[in-house]
Each structure stands twice: as C-alpha cells, then as structure tokens.
Amino acid sequence: MNPQPPERPVRVLVAEDQASVRAGLVLILRSARDIEVVGEASDGEQAVALARQLRPDLVLMDVQMPRLDGVSATRQVVAEQLADVLVLTTFDLDEYVFGALRAGASGFLLKNTDAQDLLTAVRTVARGDGLISPAVTRRLIAEFAAKPVRDTADPAVLESLTRREREVLSCLGQGLSNAEVARHLDMAEATVKTHVSRLLGKLELRSRVQAAVLAQELGV
Numbered sequence: 001m002n003p004q005p006p007e008r009p010v011r012v013l014v015a016e017d018q019a020s021v022r023a024g025l026v027l028i029l030r031s032a033r034d035i036e037v038v039g040e041a042s043d044g045e046q047a048v049a050l051a052r053q054l055r056p057d058l059v060l061m062d063v064q065m066p067r068l069d070g071v072s073a074t075r076q077v078v079a080e081q082l083a084d085v086l087v088l089t090t091f092d093l094d095e096y097v098f099g100a101l102r103a104g105a106s107g108f109l110l111k112n113t114d115a116q117d118l119l120t121a122v123r124t125v126a127r128g129d130g131l132i133s134p135a136v137t138r139r140l141i142a143e144f145a146a147k148p149v150r151d152t153a154d155p156a157v158l159e160s161l162t163r164r165e166r167e168v169l170s171c172l173g174q175g176l177s178n179a180e181v182a183r184h185l186d187m188a189e190a191t192v193k194t195h196v197s198r199l200l201g202k203l204e205l206r207s208r209v210q211a212a213v214l215a216q217e218l219g220v
Contacts, residue, residue: 007034009033009034009035009036010034010035010036010057010058010122010123010126011036011038011054011055011056011057011058012029012035012036012037012038012056012057012058012059012060012122013037013038013039013040013041013047013050013051013054013056013058013059013060013083014026014029014037014039014040014041014059014060015040015041015042015043015044015046015047015059015060015061015062015065015070015073016040016041016042016060016062016065016088017042017043017062017064017065017066018062019042021062021111022040022042025060025088025118026040028115028118028119029060029118029119029122031115031119032119034123035119035122035123038054038056039053039054039056042065042066043065043066043067043068044065044066044067044068044069044070044072044073045067045068045073046067047059047061047065047068047070047073047077048068048073048076048077048082051077051080051082051083052080052082055082055083056082056083057083057084057126058083058084058085058086058106058122058125058126059074059077059082059083059084059085059086060086060088060122061073061074061077061085061086061087061088061105062087062088062089063087063089063096063100064089070087070089070100071096071099071100071103072103074087074100074103074104074105075103075104078103078104078105078206078207079104079206084106084107084125084126084207085100085103085104085105085106085107086105086106086107086108086109086121086122086125086131087100087105087107087108087109088109088110088111088113088118089110089111090110090111090112101207101209101210101213102210103206104206104207104210105207105209106125106130106131106207106208106209107121107124107125107130107131107209108131108209109121109131124177127178128178128193128196128208129177129178129208130172130207130208130209130212131209155218157203157214158218158220160202160203161199161202161203164185164195165195165198165199165202166220167185168181168185168192168195168196168199169199169211169214169215169220170215170220171184171185172196172208172211172212172215173211173212173214173215173216173220174215175212178192178193178196196208196211199211
C-alpha cells in the first residue's frame, strides 16, 4: 500500500503592529510542523491586502493596529471570504470581544495564552471549529444570564431551519466541536459541516461562533 500523503499545513497570516510581539508569534507558529506562516502584516490595511494576495487559511489578527483596526480588518476579510480569523489581543473589554464576534471572527484569544494553547487554537479554527478563550466564554455566559433576549434575536429567524439544523445549532450553542456534534447526533463529521454551512447561510451569519451566540440568546 502506498503511504497517505501528509496533510497540507495550515497557512497562517500574522497581523500584529508590534514587531517584537509579531516575531514571537511567528516563532511559536513555525515551531509546529503542521503550520506555515505565509505572511506578516503590521497594520490592518496590510492584513487585508495580504489576505487577498496570499489567501491564507487563517489570519491571526491583533485588535489595536494603525491605519485600520483589527475588528474592521476582520470584517473585510470575512466578508470577502478570504480566510478564517482568530483574534488575539491583550484586551478583554466587551467592545473588543463582541466587536470581533460581530465582525465574523471564528475565535478570540487573549495574548496571555501560552504557546501550546495558541497552536491548538490555530488548528481548531483551521479545521472549521470555533474557539473562544475560557475567560471570554465565562464573561459571555454572564452577559447572557444578566440580560434578557435582545430584540435583534428574533425567534422567527429559526423558522427557515430544518429540525436537524436546529439540533446542530443547539450543539453549537453548547460550544461543541464538529466532531463532538457528530458523536452527539450520530452523524458523519462531514455532514455536520454541511449542516453548519447551510444554517449559517440561512441565518445570514458569518461564523459558527456567531451561531453559538445566537443559540444562547434564543435559548435553543
């Protein structure tokens, strides 16, 4: 039997305005055989331009950058379907957390995340699963518990979903990965990905993390 060819490494664009921090991130990412750094950007405009040129699998995006902030850059990258975005910042203020999620980021990590967790986060987002830092997750849950369902979260939006898609949405709201959803609902992981893609389209959402937030808001 011929050996299976190795999987293509995850192609990552690093967007960070501080040169020393960017160099450290690149060093960590390049320590992993299954991750390839294809470009570096020092501001938001350059991040968007390089994403268009290089078409990476994932952009590791800082929030506070000159010329164009990371949230705005994320919005452009996601809107043009150039790559998934994993937001990495020292800030955990609501405006950044919710701004990044609304912009369509697939993940949100604080910069005090250790090297191994950063590599895991990159792999997680690259395979199509959403990821939010545990510290941020706790704050999101507290936010949902403290506030009533927002007017923007209209239960009528769920009417377009099939029963199976609602079940998948419920699993996303629980923070389950595609593999975990597949086990929970007894279906193939590829089928889960199809359902996720379809429900995102029907609900006009940019990422599975946004779907998870909506599921929490609606109590699905």
